[in-house]
Amino acid sequence: MKLVILGPPGSGKGTVSEQLEREFHFLHVSAGELLRNEAAQKTEEGQKINALITVGKLVPPEIIVALVKEKVKSKRKYILDGFPRSVDQAEMIKDLSIDKVLYLDVPDELLVERFTGRRVCKQGHHSYHLKYLPPKKAGICDYDGSPLLQRSDDTPKAIKERLRIFHSETKPVIEYYRKKGLLMKIDGSPLPEIVAQNVKEILQKLDPKL
Numbered sequence: 001m002k003l004v005i006l007g008p009p010g011s012g013k014g015t016v017s018e019q020l021e022r023e024f025h026f027l028h029v030s031a032g033e034l035l036r037n038e039a040a041q042k043t044e045e046g047q048k049i050n051a052l053i054t055v056g057k058l059v060p061p062e063i064i065v066a067l068v069k070e071k072v073k074s075k076r077k078y079i080l081d082g083f084p085r086s087v088d089q090a091e092m093i094k095d096l097s098i099d100k101v102l103y104l105d106v107p108d109e110l111l112v113e114r115f116t117g118r119r120v121c122k123q124g125h126h127s128y129h130l131k132y133l134p135p136k137k138a139g140i141c142d143y144d145g146s147p148l149l150q151r152s153d154d155t156p157k158a159i160k161e162r163l164r165i166f167h168s169e170t171k172p173v174i175e176y177y178r179k180k181g182l183l184m185k186i187d188g189s190p191l192p193e194i195v196a197q198n199v200k201e202i203l204q205k206l207d208p209k210l
């Protein structure tokens with residue numbers, strides 16, 4: 001089964017993908033991670049990508065598509081996480097014959113709440129949520145006693161801007177897959193662990209031998 005998972009930042013794509021990887025041995029392919037890994041290589045291609053990323057330029061779709069295709073070559077079970085990001089890229093991976101596109105739908109207000117409530121400990125190893133995953137003692141990490149901080153890009157304004165970019169970028173891709181009959185819209189409002197459980201059940205109905 002070849003899957004794509006799309007959803008706004010904070011929708012739990014990573015959690016769902018990791019669960020599918022752990023339980024059903026899907027290969028979890030994050031295009032962003034592939035790019036970062038490649039950029040860290042000393043090869044000519046790696047250096048080219050690194051230069052683009054460093055100056056904040058977009059990496060040409062051909063490069064990303066080639067990396068993804070190389071990664072999934074001869075694999076029969078994988079999930080592409082947050083990719084394709086444009087109709088161009090979707091067209092360029094037509095030959096992969098994706099089976100289903102999961103779209104985690106979460107209302108913007110809920111995402112804003114998820115991000116603004118997020119706190120990370122000063123050591124940087126542990127994260128919390130004021131409402132959904134509070135520390136035992138307010139403002140203090142349960143594990144190392146360091147103070148909890150809010151990341152500077154977790155303000156409502158910054159989050160709304162990230163969501164605006166996501167929607168304008170992804171809407172055409174979602175439409176593209178809807179027209180092809182591949183889109184499965186999934187309610188991403190519950191906690192990510194619950195959403196992952198729901199996705200697993202849906203996929204097992206599609207293929208009991210998963």
Ligand SMILES: [Zn+2]
Binds near residue numbers: 126
């Ligand atoms: Zn900590």
